[in-house]
Amino acid sequence: MILPPATIGVLGGGQLGRYFVLAAHKLGYRVLVLDPDKQSVAGQIADEHIIAAYDDVNALNYMATICAAVTTEFENIPADTLDYLAGHIPVRPDAAAVRICQNRSREKSFLQAHDIPHAASLNITTEQDILMSPASIYPGIIKLASSGYDGKGQQIVENKSEALAAFNQFNSQPCVLEKKLDLDYEVSVVLARDDCGNIEFFPVAQNVHKHGILDVSVMPAPAFPDHLRVEAESIARLIAGKMDYIGTMAVEFFVAGGQLLVNEIAPRPHNSGHATIDACYTSQFEQQVRALCGLPLGDSRAHSSAIMINILGDHWYQGSDGQTKTPDWQALLSIPALKLHLYGKEEPRPGRKMGHLTILTEQSGNWDLMAANVRQKLS
Template sequence: MGGGQLGRMFVHAAQRLGYFTAVLDPDPASPAGLVSHYHVKTGYLDQDGLAQLLQRSAAITTEFENVPAPALATLGAHRPVAPGPDAVAIAQDRAQEKAHFIRCGVACAPHAVLESASDLERVPEHLLPGILKTSRLGYDGKGQLRVATRDELARAWDDLKKVPCVLEQLLPLAAECSVIVARSHDGAMVHLPAQWNLHRGGILAVTEAGTGALPEATAARAIEATRAIADGLRYVGVLCVEFFLLQDGSLVVNEMAPRPHNSGHYSMDACDVSQFELQVRTLAGLPLVQPRLHSPAIMLNLLGDLWFSGGAEAPPPWEQVLALPGVHLHLYGKLSARPGRKMGHLTVTGATTDAVRGIALQAARVLGIEPF
C-alpha cells in the first residue's frame, strides 16, 4: 500500500529475495509502481483496487502511515497485514501516540490535547512557549506552528482550522536521534544502531551512524525505549521511533513511524541487513537476524531544491559527487523536482567516522548543501 520511495526500496529488497510484488497507488508514475511486477492504479479505499491487491498478494504491508486504517482492516480480514491497522491508527493520531508512549513508561514532552475552545482556555502556563501540532496528517514539519503566548496559540489554532491538536512544551534540545526495530509475529526483535539526526525546516537533512554518533548510554536508552514501544503495540514489521536528546542529558520520545524511515536509509550500504530486507522478512515470516553495521555512515537527503540551484531545473553534478570514494547515490525515479520534495539520498561509507565525515562534507559542498 503506497507507491513512494519507501515502497520502491521495499520492492527492490523483496525482488532480490525472489518475491513478486504488487503496489496499490493512484499515481501512474509512482516510484514503487514503476518498478513493481504489478501496479494497481486506484485510491486506497477503492474496493475494486483492494480486491485486486488481495488477488495478487499473500501478505500486505504499507509504506506510509497515512494509508487509511479502514483499508488495512479490510485487507487484514483476508491476508496477513503488517503493521496491523491498530498500530497504524495509533501512529496516525498524535494524542493516541503520546498516550501509548506513557503506557509503555517512555517519557515524552509535557503536552496538552486540544479539541475545543475550552481546552484552549485550560492550557497550563508551563506549556508555553510550545509547538502546536495537528493530531493527524502532519509530517516533515507540516501542520506545526510555534507559539509563545496564549494569543499566538489562539491564532495558530485558527490557522490550523481548529482541528484537534496537541500542544507540546518547547524543550531545550541538544540533539535528535532515532532507532529502527523490526519485530516478527512471534515477538522476536532486532534493531539498527541508534542514529543521530539533523533536521532543517522540519525535514531530515543528515543522519550519522557509527562510533561517536551518539553517547553509548543515550543509544542504549533509546533502543530500550523503542523495544518497549514496539512490544506494547504487539507490533509486527519495521518501526522507527524518533527522540529528542535534551541539554540536561535526558531523552524524550517525539513520534513513531510504522514503516521504514528516512533515517534508516544508510542501512542499505552500511549494514549487512537493510531496514527494507527486515521489512520483507517480517512480512514473509523469515528469521530475523541482528543487523551488523560494517561501516560508519553518513546519509544526506537530496531535496528538489538541488535541481534549481542555478535557477532553471537541471540535475545536480552527479559526476563530481560519484568521483568521491565511498559515495552511494540513490535516486527515487521521480519524474519532476520541486523544492522540499525528497528526490533521493546519498550515503557515504568508509573505514573511520572522520573519513566518512570529510567525504560527506565534500559532497555537500559540491551539491550546495549547508555544512553540518
C-alpha cells in the same frame, strides 16, 4: 512462511515502497503496489501497480486475491483499510499499531499509558483547550494530530494568542500542543520485529533536521553514550512489544538535558534508516520483507559507519543565465565510497525528497565536514 515467488503487497508507493519492492525482488517475490498516484516511484518498478484510492473496495478485494500478505510504507493509510484486508490475508504491521502511529494524540496517550518519557503535551480540539493551557507549555509547537510530515502542519507558538492563531490557521482541526524543547540532539532507533517477538536493532542513528526535514543522519550515532543507547533500545522494545508489532519500525527520540524523550513512532521503514541499505548486512527494507513473510530476520549489524544526506528538489533550479541547475553529479560521484540513490521522481520541487547519498566511512566523527563538502557539490 510465505515463500518466493509469491506476490506480496505494499500500500503506498513512495521511495520507501520502492526500496521494499527492490528488497522483495532480490529475494524472488513479486510485488503489487497500491497507490492512487500514477507516477508512484514504487509502482514504476513493481510487478503490478494498482492506481486506486486506499479505501477502494474493489482494489482491496483484488489485492487480497493476488497477495499472500500486505504491508505499508505510509502511516496515513486508513487504518480501516488495514482491518479490511486483515479479514482476508496477513497485514503487518496491523491496523491497531498504525492507528496509534498515524495520530499524534493517540500516540501521546500510548506513551503516557506506558510511562514512556516524552515532551509535555496537550490535546487541542477546541479554543477552550488553548485558553486553559498552562504557561509552562510555552514556547510550544502546535502540530496537526494527523497527516503532518517533514515538519508540515506544525507551528512554533510563543503564547496562547499565537497558539489560537495557529489553531485557526489549521481550520480548528485536532492538534497537539507540545512544549518546545531545547534539544541536545536527535536520534532514532530502527528495529525489525518478527511474529515470534524476536527483535533486530539497527545501529542508532543521529539525525540533523533542517526546516523540519531530515538533512543528515549518521550511523552509528557519534555522540550517543552507551547507557542512553541501552535505554533507547529498551524503550523501542517496549513500544514494539506493547503493539505486538510485526515489521520494521522507527522510534524518533529527542535528547534534551541529557534525557531521552520519545518524539514519534513510524510504523514503517524510516528515512534515517536509509544508510542500512549500504552499510548493514540486512537493510531495513529486507527486514520488512522478512518479517512480513515469516522468514527469519537478518543480521542488522553494520559492516561500516555511514553518513546519509538527503537530496531535496531545491537543488534543481533555474539559474540567472536561464539554465536549469542540477547537483554536480560528477563531483559527488568522485567522493570515495559514496553511494548515490535517486528515486526516479520526474519533478523536482522544493522540499521534495528526490534521493539521498550515503558515504561509507570509518571517520563518521567528521560527518559535519563531509556534509559541508557534499552540500557545496549539491548546489
